[in-house]
Amino acid sequence: MEAGEAAPTLVTTDVSSLGERVDPRLFSQFFEHMAGATAGGISAELLANATFAASSGLTPDQVDVLIRNESALQAWHAGDPGPLRERWSGAPLHGGFPTGLVERVEPGLPLGWAALGSRPGSARSCPGRIGDGVRIQGETQLAVVNDEVALLDAVPGLKQGIRIPTHRCRFVVVKVVSRPVSGDGRLEFILRRRTARHESVCGSVGSVLANAEVAVTASAWQASEVLLELPDDAVVEASEVVDLCLRWFPGEGGADLIVDRVSAMPGDHIEGFDPEVIELARQARIPEIRWPGGNFASYYHWRDGVGPQELRPTRPNYSWGGLEQNDIGTHEFLRLCELIGAEPHITVNSGTGSSAEAADWVEYCNGGPETRMGALRARNGRPEPYRVHVWEVGNENFGTWQGGYVGSEENARRFAEFAPVMRQASPEEIEIHACGSWFDLVPPSAALDGSVADGRWHDELIRQAPDEIDVVSLHALPVNDQHFDGLSEADVHGALMANVVTAERQQIPALLAKLDGGRRQAELPPIRLSITEWGPVGARRDRVRCENAGGGLWGIDFLAMLTRFGERVAMASPNGFLHGGSIKKGGGVVYTDSVFEVTKAMASLAGSRPVRLGVSGPTYDVVNPPDLGLVEHGVPTVGVSAFVRGEELTYVLVSRRLHGSDDVSVAVPDGWRGAVAEALFWRVDDIGLTASPADPVPVTWEPGAVNASPVGFSLQVPARSAWWVTVKAIR
Template sequence: MKVYTIPLLIVALLAVVSPQSIAQQSQGLFTFEKSNNAGAKVDIYPKDKAKNPISRYLYAKFAEHLVRDVYGGAWAQILDNPGFEGWKYFTGREYSWIGQRYGQYAKLAGMPDAKVKESTNRNVTPWWFDRNIAPWWLAYGSGNVVYKLDTDSFNSELAQKITVNSLKSQQAGVFQAIYLPLHREQNYTLSFYARSILPLKLNIAINKVAEGKYVLAEGNVKVGTKDWKRYVLKLKIRKRVKNGTLLMLSIGLSKPGTVWLDQMALFPDDNVKGFDADVVRFTRKSRLSMLRFPGGNFVSGYHWKDGVGPRDKRPTRMNRPWDMIESNQVGTDEWMAFCKAVGAEPLIVVNAGNGTPEEAAEWVQYCNGGVDTKYGALRAKNGHPKPYNVVYWELGNELWGRWQIGFTTPEKYAERYRKFYEAMTAVDPNIKTIANGQSLKWNAPLVQKDADILRSVSLHTLVGGGTSKYSDPTDVFESLMAFTFSYADELRALGAQMAKRVKDPRIAITELQIFTNKPNLPNNQTLSEALFYSGILNTSIRLDGLVEIITHSALVNHAGGLVKAREIVYPNPVYFARTLYSLQSGTIPVRINVDSPMYTSSGKYSPITEVPYLDAIAMVNNDDNELNLILTNRNPRKTLSTRVVLHDFNPVKNVRIKTLTGKSYMARNGWENPTEVKLQDSSLQIKGKELNYSVPANSIVLLTFTRK
């Protein structure tokens, strides 16, 4: 990730931008001038069109196997550690998550305050930590009961062994504290592998915490074989509970016996090819154009063959970049199913960190090869005889960064890129590759040595890292907004460097977000991210096709996009910004002149003077009968009275409007209030070719005009 730090927020631009007015520089069809009053004016000339239509891949997203973007996010499976693996996989961030979950459980269960506090205290061994029970799982019941993490497993390393010698309670076994998406689904399927020495009955139930008699669903499974066997149980929730209520899934014995458990999964029945129905619905509704996966830093240690074949037999690995477990339940075929379900083009990032060109070429063959090829045949064996025909492939992730597995020098990467390119295109010459790009210095050897095979370079733009929590929020906000306007100079410089040797060069911004990560400052969960994203999009649109792709970070529970909390999925404000751009019909930018009040982003930040408060872009559709004007008011406090003048375009009276705004640039949604910030539809009547419109502070407004 390229992190633009504060106070060096604009440090990457200093080589190409001097501290001057950038607003008054004409950008081809797009001109910004300082207004002489507090209002703004926008003149639109639809006859003057850009040479190239914009790419719909500007409205794309990025997903990575980190935190809860995939597992506990896009993936619908409910349980944590479904493979009952051991504690070596849970020493990092997941250790803290376990403490948070069971801190909630302890409070609901009426445990002493000391146990609640102990749950998240890393200086003591917490009450929920037991070397004999798999992480995320706890024992319940009393008696002579022995637990063991046994190496006699169905898959990977360990299984949970439970031996009940005698009971003092009705049952004993293991349970996990869970949330369920009961706002939309009451039917669930539990599957697992089990074996036993003698026949026995497993009792399975879903209860409310601390209310064992309040049974929401229950059933039993008879286990009667020494060999591993898969069992499936349907569970129907028959009682109502409040959304976001912590529940318990328990699996236990009511009589003496020994059972081994492994590879347990709990899916809501409305899952879409294994993915969360709400995530699929929101993503499809927003008309996602492209999805980049599986990373991110993750991919530099990822080996794609771990993630294909029967899910129950895939190996468990350590996700080294993010210090967490990787079950490989979501792999190539799952991601391709998701892309199909939401209508998105896949962009696959290959492991150019500790991977090899041969491995990457085999991945291309798995995705695109016929059934008469080795890996095309493997794909068919896995249930997918038709090739996926994946076009876009990114060759590594951030290999210029010292945090990256396999990081290297610019010169060595140029050599690595050629080896990967040649191996992959030998399998499929029709693929389009994206090289790891970043700065002028890093890109120079690529352009010098690989110009004949170079078409596009990636750029990761994460702005605001290192910002002090004591910074003034409005100063940070205005600096972030200024960055989006000045960003054009960095993009032009990178494009000009490539154009000297590369025919028709392109840039793919494959990671993008505000990176302050401070709850009291503008961050990727707030309306600020939507306004920031709008600015980056507008800047990219003005560059006449130089930027071919923007995969904004990220899909679920990572940066800005969708959030899944307590199994409730809701959008961040930036989701609505991307939806607004993606659903509007405009594809061809047209000439626009903007007169706007301006401000200076200076103080302790790199100075950029005369930044327009009003950003604007105008586009016509392919049939030239619809004009879409997007206005973004970056003023943190004031509504902008704006006069819009259409030239050579006679509209019908009705103007359709979509507005995204909030109480401030810090406005955000939450699982208990998921619609605090959302798109609002309205309309107005235009007389002739002019209208006056008040653009709210901190807002994005889409005005759609239809030609008579």
């Protein structure tokens, strides 16, 4: 789609024909255990690999990404934001680690940690209480050193660089589970300078900022806790790396110390959660959060994530690489929902899990304390049921990338097995989403052989379990780096943006018609859809994808489109809450991607009613669609939607152009003519523009100007922009 001279886009407005009220659930979120969503995300934990997993589960390439991120963060802290803007990866594909890795790989030690001690092997991996731990050598005679920093390092122990959120909190709570092999000793905790700040108290490298110690006196496992507070007059920036050191001083006999796990959290954490992330989520008024995946759900076994946190196992993250420490399990997720005012939406494992496991999870959440699983929940600290209403069976079971992927018939058979026992396990009615497939909405092709794309996925669901399906879950994730050979960037951009139009005109109506035509009991309500993951994905950072500003434009258009299906779309959530287009953390900064911001803005439309529009003007054709698209003709170069609430009429316009602009003239209804139109615009200079710690808000809504006309208003819509125009009725 190339820019050129074009006729104006003309819009007429018919407020006598209104859609159903916009459901707040369209502006939900999706929380998966990946890409720093847990460790380094919602968790307030400051340490990487706090459970000392000897095998990180990361590939060398994944480790390199974390090291490059950290290098860019340190350059930014030193005053050079260039590397951060050029190569920052805000959601690296892994699990269980933050976005940067301060300590380099050290043989014999868990990734993320460095050893203290003057002799080789003074700290090394070993079995712990739950999985792995670290053995710290007991030394009663230390090497003689003259350098003050070297003297600190001469005592056997561990260290890791952390960033303390000093803009809001100046003390750290450190907890450790350890035991001496025999005898007793002292465990010292130190915060010290890693880089010089000569204008500050304790400004030289190695200067101790805070310290505390505990006596470790028993051979049994012992939980210890200390508070380390920075001096009032010590300047420590939130982006600055500070060393947290643990030093072991054994008693007589020089016994070794086994450390099972360590935690370091800022003192203002909210029940283990990062308070800044919690506040951003509260402000967004998220109605519903889907959890724990995503691909992660297909390997997740919920019993790993209940009970005392210090007794939960660390597992490999089989879906994404890295680790799953199970610090955030069922209780923590449901508490998160309570804290931010969201309803929970839980996806059960139908890939490598069983229907019995799924039913037990439902009973654990919803059963009374007299039930078997309800009694376990009560023993774990929650006597009253959580009353989780929304459940989903499986995630992308059609994909070869998925744990336990299956074909169309087997997916439907499993759903028919899972859904009834899940309903039986809940004393109250629950809503069950079946795993659908957007690949079923495009023609079968050898190019799609990485998935089951036989056109029979939904046919089998409605054949085998027509009365068990409440909602069919879909993922609208067109890929931005395939199927576009030989196309100009303008045509690729147009094809990705047109995917929204194809969904509205062809794919969603066709699927709803198929579901309505199934053998379902007449008294049951129609099967609805949920779009539980949306947003373009792919390796091309310069094209529309959910992590960048282009993804924000796509998201505005997509969400506006979904509102026109009314109650037939039960909910929608972008990809995702703490990965993809999301809330992110890095270098001591909490920031948000464009998709998160536009979802929050669009959520203000909840409760309004879509207005029927007439739109004529320039269009283009898509002959080479993305993997989840179809050939499409007559795609308007500007997407236009309108909503009414009381006396307020809101127009949302999105340019689908990569270059050029469109003149748009809007005729408002009687009662609004002559009123002043107030406008905001969201202009993307570069589709690939991505938020980072150096640029936490790369695109903002700015006041815009529109021209009044006798019948309404007119404006110019530049390429890569969105407009939000509000007109209030004249009394």
